[in-house]
Amino acid sequence: MDDALCPSATAEPGAILLGMVQADGRVGYVSTPLRVDEDFVRRVEAEGNPAKRYRFAAPCIEAGCGHWQDGRCGVSDAVAAHVDERAPDEALPHCSIRSSCRWYRQSGKEACRSCALVLTDPD
Numbered sequence: 275m276d277d278a279l280c281p282s283a284t285a286e287p288g289a290i291l292l293g294m295v296q297a298d299g300r301v302g303y304v305s306t307p308l309r310v311d312e313d314f315v316r317r318v319e320a321e322g323n324p325a326k327r328y329r330f331a332a333p334c335i336e337a338g339c340g341h342w343q344d345g346r347c348g349v350s351d352a353v354a355a356h357v358d359e360r361a362p363d364e365a366l367p368h369c370s371i372r373s374s375c376r377w378y379r380q381s382g383k384e385a386c387r388s389c390a391l392v393l394t395d396p397d
Contacts, residue, residue: 277333278379281329281375282392284324284325285325285330291309291328291329293328300391302390303369310330323395351380353388367389
């Protein structure tokens with residue numbers, strides 16, 4: 275494994291708060307990475323499923339993940355294939371983990387353009 279971070283991790287102590295789901299359903303990214311602790315996780319879980327309101331990042335576990343296929347992240351490929359028509363070609367959204375993001379490393383700016391639309395647990 276390398277040091278890549280999965281931008282669609284679960285709410286667990288040690289994860290990084292990547293962003294919060296806004297009223298329009300898009301993720302609004304935090305400006306600096308914030309590592310969450312047990313207290314934070316306990317508080318957000320008390321309000322319901324955190325994956326419906328937040329996005330987290332954590333180390334990519336590669337083959338230990340059900341989305342890992344043929345040495346690649348299948349979610350990254352799917353996100354990169356879905357072009358968000360509202361995202362401008364030249365500007366990428368601010369992201370506190372881009373330099374270590376699995377999706378960016380694998381799929382580049384195409385993954386970034388639709389990343390804000392990804393909810394870990396939308397239902």
